[in-house]
Amino acid sequence: VKCEVVAVGTELLLGQIVDTNSSWIGEQLAQAGIDSFFQTKVGDNFDRMKVAFGEALERSDAVIVTGGLGPTQDDITRNVIADLLGVELIRRQEIVDKIEAMFGLHGRKMPQNNLLQADVPAGAEPIPVQPGTAAGLVCPVGDGRVIYAVPGVPWEMKKMVTDFVIGDMRKRGGITSVIKSRTLRTWGSSESGLAEKLGPELERIDSAGGATIAYNASGIEGLKLRLTAKGDNEAHADEQLADGEARVRAIVGDDLIFGIDGETMEHAVLDLCRQQGLTLALAESLTGGLIGARMTAVPGSSDVFKGSIVSYASDVKSSLLGVTETLDVSEAAAVSMAGGVCAALSADCSVAVTGVAGPEPWQGVQAGTVYMTSMLDGVAKTTKVEWPFDRNRIREFTVINALNGLRLRLIARAESADTTSAAGDAP
Amino acid sequence: VKCEVVAVGTELLLGQIVDTNSSWIGEQLAQAGIDSFFQTKVGDNFDRMKVAFGEALERSDAVIVTGGLGPTQDDITRNVIADLLGVELIRRQEIVDKIEAMFGLHGRKMPQNNLLQADVPAGAEPIPVQPGTAAGLVCPVGDGRVIYAVPGVPWEMKKMVTDFVIGDMRKRGGITSVIKSRTLRTWGSSESGLAEKLGPELERIDSAGGATIAYNASGIEGLKLRLTAKGDNEAHADEQLADGEARVRAIVGDDLIFGIDGETMEHAVLDLCRQQGLTLALAESLTGGLIGARMTAVPGSSDVFKGSIVSYASDVKSSLLGVTETLDVSEAAAVSMAGGVCAALSADCSVAVTGVAGPEPWQGVQAGTVYMTSMLDGVAKTTKVEWPFDRNRIREFTVINALNGLRLRLIARAESADTTSAAGDAP
Numbered sequence: 066v067k068c069e070v071v072a073v074g075t076e077l078l079l080g081q082i083v084d085t086n087s088s089w090i091g092e093q094l095a096q097a098g099i100d101s102f103f104q105t106k107v108g109d110n111f112d113r114m115k116v117a118f119g120e121a122l123e124r125s126d127a128v129i130v131t132g133g134l135g136p137t138q139d140d141i142t143r144n145v146i147a148d149l150l151g152v153e154l155i156r157r158q159e160i161v162d163k164i165e166a167m168f169g170l171h172g173r174k175m176p177q178n179n180l181l182q183a184d185v186p187a188g189a190e191p192i193p194v195q196p197g198t199a200a201g202l203v204c205p206v207g208d209g210r211v212i213y214a215v216p217g218v219p220w221e222m223k224k225m226v227t228d229f230v231i232g233d234m235r236k237r238g239g240i241t242s243v244i245k246s247r248t249l250r251t252w253g254s255s256e257s258g259l260a261e262k263l264g265p266e267l268e269r270i271d272s273a274g275g276a277t278i279a280y281n282a283s284g285i286e287g288l289k290l291r292l293t294a295k296g297d298n299e300a301h302a303d304e305q306l307a308d309g310e311a312r313v314r315a316i317v318g319d320d321l322i323f324g325i326d327g328e329t330m331e332h333a334v335l336d337l338c339r340q341q342g343l344t345l346a347l348a349e350s351l352t353g354g355l356i357g358a359r360m361t362a363v364p365g366s367s368d369v370f371k372g373s374i375v376s377y378a379s380d381v382k383s384s385l386l387g388v389t390e391t392l393d394v395s396e397a398a399a400v401s402m403a404g405g406v407c408a409a410l411s412a413d414c415s416v417a418v419t420g421v422a423g424p425e426p427w428q429g430v431q432a433g434t435v436y437m438t439s440m441l442d443g444v445a446k447t448t449k450v451e452w453p454f455d456r457n458r459i460r461e462f463t464v465i466n467a468l469n470g471l472r473l474r475l476i477a478r479a480e481s482a483d484t485t486s487a488a489g490d491a492p
Numbered sequence: 493v494k495c496e497v498v499a500v501g502t503e504l505l506l507g508q509i510v511d512t513n514s515s516w517i518g519e520q521l522a523q524a525g526i527d528s529f530f531q532t533k534v535g536d537n538f539d540r541m542k543v544a545f546g547e548a549l550e551r552s553d554a555v556i557v558t559g560g561l562g563p564t565q566d567d568i569t570r571n572v573i574a575d576l577l578g579v580e581l582i583r584r585q586e587i588v589d590k591i592e593a594m595f596g597l598h599g600r601k602m603p604q605n606n607l608l609q610a611d612v613p614a615g616a617e618p619i620p621v622q623p624g625t626a627a628g629l630v631c632p633v634g635d636g637r638v639i640y641a642v643p644g645v646p647w648e649m650k651k652m653v654t655d656f657v658i659g660d661m662r663k664r665g666g667i668t669s670v671i672k673s674r675t676l677r678t679w680g681s682s683e684s685g686l687a688e689k690l691g692p693e694l695e696r697i698d699s700a701g702g703a704t705i706a707y708n709a710s711g712i713e714g715l716k717l718r719l720t721a722k723g724d725n726e727a728h729a730d731e732q733l734a735d736g737e738a739r740v741r742a743i744v745g746d747d748l749i750f751g752i753d754g755e756t757m758e759h760a761v762l763d764l765c766r767q768q769g770l771t772l773a774l775a776e777s778l779t780g781g782l783i784g785a786r787m788t789a790v791p792g793s794s795d796v797f798k799g800s801i802v803s804y805a806s807d808v809k810s811s812l813l814g815v816t817e818t819l820d821v822s823e824a825a826a827v828s829m830a831g832g833v834c835a836a837l838s839a840d841c842s843v844a845v846t847g848v849a850g851p852e853p854w855q856g857v858q859a860g861t862v863y864m865t866s867m868l869d870g871v872a873k874t875t876k877v878e879w880p881f882d883r884n885r886i887r888e889f890t891v892i893n894a895l896n897g898l899r900l901r902l903i904a905r906a907e908s909a910d911t912t913s914a915a916g917d918a919p
Contacts, residue, residue: 078528080519081708083512087533092507101505102540106514106531113529120547281508347781347802353788354774354781357802361780364851364883372808375774375784375800377793381837385801385812410808424791456791 066099066238069121073132073142074217075108086131086222097231098244098295099127109133114145118212122149126210127234129226132217134199136178142214146204147186149212154184157200160191164198194228197221203233211237244295245302249313250287250324252469256280259288259317266316276309285359285461287323287330320473330468331359331366337475338369338414341482345471346412347373348386348402350393350419351435356464371410376402382419385409394419394430396438396447403440414441414475418467422456433459437467441474493665494527496548500559500569501644502535513558513649524658525671525722526554536560541572545639549576553637554661556653559644561626563605569641573631574613576639581611587618587627594625621655624648630660638664671722672729676740677714677751679896683707686715686744693743703736712786712888714750714757747900757895758786758793764902765796765841768909772898773839774800775813775829777820777846778862783891798837803829809846812836821846821857823865823874830867841868841902845894849883860886864894868901 070087077084087104094101103124107117114133121128133142147154160183168175182199185191192201192215199221202214211234215225235241251259259280276294283289292309296302314322323333338345347356357373360366374385382388382398386405390398403417416439423432433452438445448470452459497514504511514531521528530551534544541560548555560569574581587610595602609626612618619628619642626648629641638661642652662668678686686707703721710716719736723729741749750760765772774783784800787793801812809815809825813832817825830844843866850859860879865872875897879886 077515078518078531079522080515080517081706083510083515085510088504088507088510090507091505095506102535102537103544104505104533108529110529116551117530124543279508344805349781349784351788352785353793353797354776354784354800354802355788357776357781357804358779358785361778361782361802361804361849362884362887364849366780367804370780371805372812373781373800373802373804374812375781375788375802377784377788377800378771378798378837381799384838385799385836409812410805411811422788422791457789460789 066127066234066240067125068094068099068101068127068129068234069125070094070101070104071114071117071121071128071130072104072106072217073109073114073130074106075110077106077132078108086217086219089219089223090129090131090226093226093231096244096246096293097235098240098242099231099234099238109139109141111141111145111148114141115149118145118149122206122210122212126238128212129230130212130214131222134182134201134214134216136176136182136198140181143181143184143186143202146189146202146212146214150186150188150204150206152187152189155187156180156183157185157191158183160185160195160200163195163200167198192225192229194225196224201225201229209237242295242297243299243302244293245299245306246291246293247306247310248326249290249292249310249322250328250330251290251317251321252287252323252330252465253321254288254317256282256288259290259321262317263313266312275305278309278313284458285465287465290322320476323469323472329359329363330465330472331363334468334472334475335360335363335366335369337472337479341475341479343369343413343475344371344411345369346371346406346410346415348406348415348417349373349375350377350382350402351422352418352460352463353377355460356416356418356467359464371412374406374409392428392430394421394428394434394436396436396449399436399438399447400440400445403438403445407440414439414471416440416467416471418463420459420463422459424456432456435459435463437463437470439467439471439474441471441478446470446474493525493554493661493667494529494552495521495554495556495661496552497521497528497531498541498544498548498555498557499531499533499644500536500541500557501533502537504533504559505535513644513646516646516650517556517558517653520653520658523671523673523720524662525667525669526658526661526665536566536568538568538572538575541568542576545572545576549633549637549639553665555639556657557639557641558649561609561628561641561643563603563609563625567608570608570611570613570629573616573629573639573641577613577615577631577633579614579616582614583607584610584612584618584627587612587622590622590627591625619652619656621652623651628652628656636664669722669724670726670729671720672726672733673718673720674733674737675753676717676719676737676749677755677757678717678744678748679714679750679757679892680748681715681744683709683715686717686748689744690740693739702732705736705740711885712892714892717749747903750896750899756786756790757892757899758790761895761899761902762787762790762793762796764899764906768902768906770796770840770902771798771838772796773798773833773837773842775833775842775844776800776802777804777809777829778849779845779887779890780804782887783843783845783894786891798839801833801836819855819857821848821855821861821863823863823876826863826865826874827867827872830865830872834867841866841898843867843894843898845890847886847890849886851883859883862886862890864890864897866894866898866901868898868905873897873901 189204199216294305388401420435616631626643721732815828847862
């Protein structure tokens with residue numbers, strides 16, 4: 066099955082809004098085993114929309130149009146589809162009722178304009194999933210091909226595509242295979258380093274017909290390793306993914322992989338602390354609060370994360386963290402910060418970072434020089450790096466790298482506790 | 493002049509990368525007075541690229557292709573253009589020399605693959621601006637139409653488009669008018685509130701042929717008000733922008749506008765503090781360090797920003813900030829935090845925030861409830877809000893809203909100082 070995506074909206078062409086809808090739909094199509102070879106953006110203009118829809122339909126089995134289903138005069142996707150198919154628009158009372166009920170929920174009366182959202186081209190059907198006032202459309206073209214219209218509002222679009230469009234398209238196309246994917250998030254190896262490690266096995270995995278692997282360097286989100294498997298059914302695809310993951314883990318080692326799918330480095334550190342009953346504090350200099358902001362973006366982080374001291378000025382480093390070193394950016398300063406914040410916040414472990422984010426050198430230290438210390442069980446370990454990046458990337462890499470340092474120590478700590486307790490249990 | 497954009501790359505269709513290039517180019521075209529009616533994404537496939545380039549060329553005066561100029565086998569934009577125009581590729585020694593020199597700078601030898609980047613279709617010319625190893629192309633089609641090829645790497649693409657493509661296209665199209673725009677960043681009024689205030693004047697401004705105005709709600713970046721003016725020359729366009737800005741300021745008031753173009757709320761607060769010789773500290777609870785992260789993203793913030801205490805846990809609020817209130821999320825707690833952090837960090841003024849980011853209520857307080865306090869000259873002022881947003885938006889709106897509170901007080905402080913000193917100077 067080939068499916069094109071057409072995103073409608075003059076604001077997309079003008080760059081006022083980036084078209085993330087097509088990208089997201091493209092990802093869903095790929096995972097469902099549906100090819101998408103062209104994706105088009107077009108403005109809210111009748112003739113040009115008709116050209117775009119028509120061309121897409123000629124080249125493909127299915128077209129997903131996103132946008133132009135709102136209640137204003139600009140929203141003409143329904144009209145263009147009806148014209149393209151040479152049919153009339155028919156007002157559907159069941160959609161009118163649905164929209165009126167939604168307005169009623171908020172104690173408001175439905176404006177007359179919204180009636181337009183109940184118009185459906187003859188021969189088409191509304192998409193049964195309708196999260197907002199805009200009804201989506203399934204418009205069969207007659208020779209097995211089909212146009213889907215979904216709203217441009219991302220959450221409404223996503224719900225319709227996930228809960229209806231993909232399944233409907235697979236059914237029409239007779240696709241029964243299942244494609245699933247899993248992302249292993251890694252840190253601690255460059256993309257080329259990881260490729261080198263995995264290279265020989267990769268070919269074997271690929272040729273064995275199992276899961277395929279793709280890389281994606283994603284900055285503060287880590288280096289993502291995405292496994293994709295096609296199976297005859299759900300269980301078969303899951304089996305291949307599990308097999309692929311086991312092979313990858315055997316080669317790169319568990320330590321490199323900090324999370325699966327949506328799990329960030331922050332999740333990993335919070336989980337490890339939680340399992341070991343440890344509280345965490347931060348002492349941030351060049352990151353200015355970015356590590357804390359990331360930690361607290363995770364709901365429920367408050368049982369582990371106690372807080373952070375952002376010591377941007379030198380005198381704050383000394384007064385609150387007890388740093389006595391004359392050089393703010395040094396291993397000794399980072400160690401003092403890590404110890405100081407554990408004491409000040411009564412935390413069990415900590416991460417401290419100090420460095421020069423640039424663009425200018427500072428106290429004679431080059432931009433990109435960063436010291437990262439983890440403090441655990443009273444022992445400080447420090448890493449020094451010199452990054453050739455811009456201010457933003459230096460800060461982002463500091464966040465993930467510093468947290469990873471603590472993560473690796475927490476894993477080792479848990480393992481040694483296991484060994485100790487296993488040894489203790491031995492007869 | 494009509495110009496289409498074609499973004500090349502299979503990863504764009506698969507949604508592995510969002511195509512921000514087309515959006516950015518679309519914005520540049522609009523500002524240069526060039527229409528862009530269609531924008532297409534296509535994978536790294538010869539036949540399909542030829543279809544996409546050909547269709548775009550048929551409908552338009554100019555086509556900008558972005559992507560597919562790298563040194564690998566996948567990068568075939570040059571080949572497709574040559575085939576479409578029915579000409580050969582010619583290797584250009586001056587480009588080979590340029591690429592070799594770039595590798596030489598880093599002490600490396602140019603791989604043979606990079607020679608492909610020196611191939612130019614007969615009749616075409618390399619774009620004289622070449623920031624990386626990929627040479628851009630200007631390919632005249634013969635009847636006044638033209639294809640431009642630029643890299644997919646954003647910074648290389650942007651430099652070529654800004655420094656060459658837009659000007660070249662305007663010259664070929666005989667466009668002499670100048671379009672300029674200016675964004676006024678506002679905070680403190682909803683989009684509809686602002687529209688209501690500006691409504692009547694907007695029509696007058698528009699009908700008088702001056703600058704036009706568009707809104708764009710941009711979360712933590714504020715509500716953006718974009719003025720766009722078309723003039724016979726640079727000075728004429730500037731004049732209209734200045735006139736438009738003055739009219740807008742007269743209606744909405746200066747206080748609502750915190751920045752121009754790239755100036756964030758953080759810039760505004762840092763500048764006001766700097767002008768008045770004040771240092772700043774933060775006490776953050778629900779934002780977890782996000783305000784500090786934003787402040788320190790501004791290079792040179794260290795002369796004003798002293799640091800932050802992120803008091804996520806209750807005992808940190810009491811031990812480091814001297815908060816004695818039993819309720820962490822209350823006006824009294826926010827005021828104690830603001831005062832406590834000024835004392836702890838020896839700062840002249842501060843911003844403190846405490847609230848419930850959700851999704852769950854906390855200590856019986858509903859998610860979305862936030863107290864924001866500014867402390868200036870020993871006087872605390874607090875705002876309470878109850879936001880119906882998700883966790884992320886609650887945090888983002890807290891950042892910009894809390895900083896805006898201090899900003900308005902700093903402006904008033906400067907004005908009253910002016911009045912006082914003017915009165916003192918009077919005879």
